[in-house]
Amino acid sequence: MKKKLFITFGILLVLILTSAVAIAVSFMNAPKHPSDYHIGITYEEAVAASERPMLALFYADWCGYCLRFMPKYNILSKLYKNKYNFVMVNVEDPENRKLIEDVGIAGYPTVYILDPKYDNRVLMPNLIYQDLAKFRVELDRYLRIRGLLDKASEK
Numbered sequence: 001m002k003k004k005l006f007i008t009f010g011i012l013l014v015l016i017l018t019s020a021v022a023i024a025v026s027f028m029n030a031p032k033h034p035s036d037y038h039i040g041i042t043y044e045e046a047v048a049a050s051e052r053p054m055l056a057l058f059y060a061d062w063c064g065y066c067l068r069f070m071p072k073y074n075i076l077s078k079l080y081k082n083k084y085n086f087v088m089v090n091v092e093d094p095e096n097r098k099l100i101e102d103v104g105i106a107g108y109p110t111v112y113i114l115d116p117k118y119d120n121r122v123l124m125p126n127l128i129y130q131d132l133a134k135f136r137v138e139l140d141r142y143l144r145i146r147g148l149l150d151k152a153s154e155k
Helices: 001-029 043-048 064-079 094-103 132-154
Strands: 056-057 084-089 110-115 120-126
Touching: 001 084, 043 056, 043 084, 043 132, 056 064, 056 094, 064 084, 064 132, 110 132, 120 132
Parallel strands: 056 084
Antiparallel strands: 056 110, 110 120
């Protein structure tokens, strides 16, 4: 009886320790800053490739909200990779100062649909971009409107 109890306790202890190690390893490997995600192309590349609108994320590495938003942005970059150019702009980088002032960034994260082809900007409110389903509705809506503009310009 003691032998069975000892074996059961040993197996339970091994399972607990294995789970604890797995959790620790996944926590250590988790991105700690938004810049740890490498999503999309540079702003300059997206402007040069203006056949598609861009979904521009303005972030700061110290911003916890930005870090929490990154998994959603990553999902969107995979779902819409053929429809939008995805751009991440670090607001702390001095090279981005002119762009940040031009766009008018007031908080983080800030998400815009920027369309160089039509010189258009659409600010995504946080109530929309925090909900992936609502965000997708807005992205699809923009693509429908852009399609209408493309058809009208062909005539």
